[in-house]
Amino acid sequence: MDDTISAIATALGVGSIGVIRLSGPDSLAIADRIFTGREKPGKDNARKLLYGHILDRKGQPIDEVLAVYMPGPHSYTGEDVCEIQCHGGRQALQEILSLTYQAGARPAEPGEFTKRAFLNGRLDLAEAESxxxxxxxxxxxxxxxxxxxxxxxxxxxxxxxxxxxxxxxxxxxxxxxxxxxxxxxxxxxxxxxxxxxxxxxxxxxxxxxxxxxxLREGLRTAIVGRPNVGKSSLLNSLLQADRAIVSNIPGTTRDIIEEQMTIGGILLVLTDTAGLRDTEDLVEKIGVERSRAALEDAQLALVVLDGSQPLSGEDRELLRSLKDRKKLILVNKSDLPQMLDTEGLQREYGRSDVIVLSVKTGEGMEQVEQWLREFVYGEGSDSESSSMxxxxxxxxxxxxxxxxxxxxxxxxxxxxxxxxxxxxxxxxxxxxxxxxxxxxxxxxxxxxxxxxxxxx
Structure with missing residues (x-):
């Protein structure tokens, strides 16, 4: 690579600091042409921040800046690199960037700095993708x-x-x-x-x-169950905010609600669905259809059951429909007298995959967090040290x-x-x-x- 590239290395928009990065054989020469200061970037002061100004072609100041020269091969790209740090205003960044082009650089392509690091042997491809x-x-x-x-x-x-x-x-x-x-x-x-x-x-x-x-994309998780078992309350409890309307009237949730949160270090993309049941209400029926579609797209289903009532036909049908899906069964309302056969559920679906909890009191929520960690990382694994x-x-x-x-x-x-x-x-x-x-x-x-x- 015998040319020199230039680009704004900080995020678009207004910020306190902006950085223009140059990489290639002419980086130092280009920086020298546009930077004015008591000291000029060079080999004698490599990796040293120097104070100065960037002047336009008429000699008028664009911004006061800090400049640093990092000679290759000990730089991010493995080539000679210069960076100019200025105020993060859009106009100042664009004018300084334009000056680098006029001085001999060309616009960098997406990812080209990291690509050069790969081609120069500084990173392998897996390291670069990271x-x-x-x-x-x-x-x-x-x-x-x-x-x-x-x-x-x-x-x-x-x-x-x-x-x-x-x-x-x-x-x-x-x-x-x-x-x-x-x-x-x-x-x-x-x-x-x-x-x-x-x-x-x-x-x-x-x-x-x-x-x-x-870890990259989040765990797509659908909260499902028949109406009025505590799905929306569970969502609010997880989010620690009143995101969903909670009512003892069945069918209150008519549409899916999607939120993101982190629990146990895991990003959850939570979908609170309308109660799954047969209904003649046209609007609720649309919500149920959308809920089923969200469930199909989910990687994990949190099945909420009402522990204060015996298992209903709708509950059994939902569990049958999820027979081959990854799921965690949550028996809610443990603060009330229990009517549901929890032990029978645990025998059928596995003791570890059925958790008794109370969304109202918070009992059992720590078990949910631990279950999610083991679901993602594997039982007994160390998420901090495993390679992924x-x-x-x-x-x-x-x-x-x-x-x-x-x-x-x-x-x-x-x-x-x-x-x-x-x-x-x-x-x-x-x-x-x-x-x-x-x-x-x-x-x-x-x-x-x-x-x-x-x-x-």
Whole structure:
């Protein structure tokens, strides 16, 4: 890359500070042309903030600024980088940016700074993708997971796995190409052992990928149940705000209400639905239809039952309709005399998936939080230390690699020819290499960085 790019690196709009970033071989020369101060940025004062002014072409001041020069390869992009920090007014930023273009820079494309960091070997592809996850993190756990990715948590696991599998391919190909040479022959048992270890490692990453997606996008959660069981009260309790109208009149909620909140470090996209029942009321019927559609889109259903009443036919029908869905059954109104057979529910659906609570008193809400944590991270897992995939591209490649590894493992157990094993292993290595960028087409790279914002 022999040209120099420039862009505003801070968010659009008015702010206290704005940053214009330059990267490329002419960064220092361009900064020198537009910056006026007692000291000029240069190698003698690299990484030192210098006070000065940016003047327009007529010598009139645009803004007082701080400038810093960061020589490559020890910079974000691996190239020479200059940054100019000015007041965050839109006009000042645009005029300074325009001056950088006049002095020889060109407008940066979306994600081009991070793309240059990748192409210059400062980051691998998985680490680069984590930059956007850091920016978009909506919870503490999402930020921790994104930083693990940026620091190479996933990349290290993938590289270690690729090395073991590549060594196995080399041994297999040597046995194929030089059958009469005195080469230590790899046995099918040894190949199966390596492949089984690889399969288990990739399977763990695939499972963690589901948690990573939830941390990035939130857990789509539908609160469902028949009318007047406490769905809206549960939503208000979770949000700690009166978001939904609460009434003892069945059918009060006519439309779905969607809110976001963080509980136990997990972003929940909560949907309070209209009570699911047969009704002749046209408006309520529309609300019920929308509720069923929201339930279909949800990753988790919070099924609210009224513990002060026996299980009704509508309750049973709802539970039957959710037979194969991820759900948590909440037996509400524990502060009232209990008429519902909770133990029977726990025998049928699992003791851990049925929680008795009172939205009114708050009893049982801590159990709900703990259940959600275990649902996302897995029972006994440590969300602060586990490594998680961060996006659908990485997850898809891991799933492809897992299928190829399973085929290779089955082939080793059946003592298929080594050629058959190497075909599946080569595909696995390719898929894993796409995650870190060691084996990825240029068009995929362009597509990934085009999703970044300009200036990053």
């Amino acid at each position: 930059v956007m996850d850091i920016i978009n993190a909506k919870s503490r756990q999402a930020l921790v997971a994104a930083n693990r990715g940026h620091e190479g948590g996933l990349s290290r696991k993938v590289r270690e796995l690729r090395k073991k599998l590549r060594d196995l391919v080399v041994q297999l190909e040597a046995a194929i190409d030089y059958p009469e040479e005195d080469i230590e022959e790899v046995t099918y048992d040894r190949a199966a052992e390596v492949l089984a270890e690889g399969q288990a490692a990739v399977a763990r990453l695939v499972r963690q990928g589901s948690a990573g997606r939830i 995939t961060q996006n659908a591209r990485q997850q898809d490649l891991l799933e492809k690699a897992l299928r190829s590894l399973e085929d290779a493992l089955e082939g080793a157990r059946q003592h298929l020819p080594y050629d058959c094993l190497t075909i599946d292993l080569t595909q696995t290595l390719h898929d894993l290499g796409e995650i870190t960028g060691e084996d990825v087409p240029d068009e995929i790279i362009d597509e990934i960085f085009a999703q970044f914002c300009v200036g990053k």
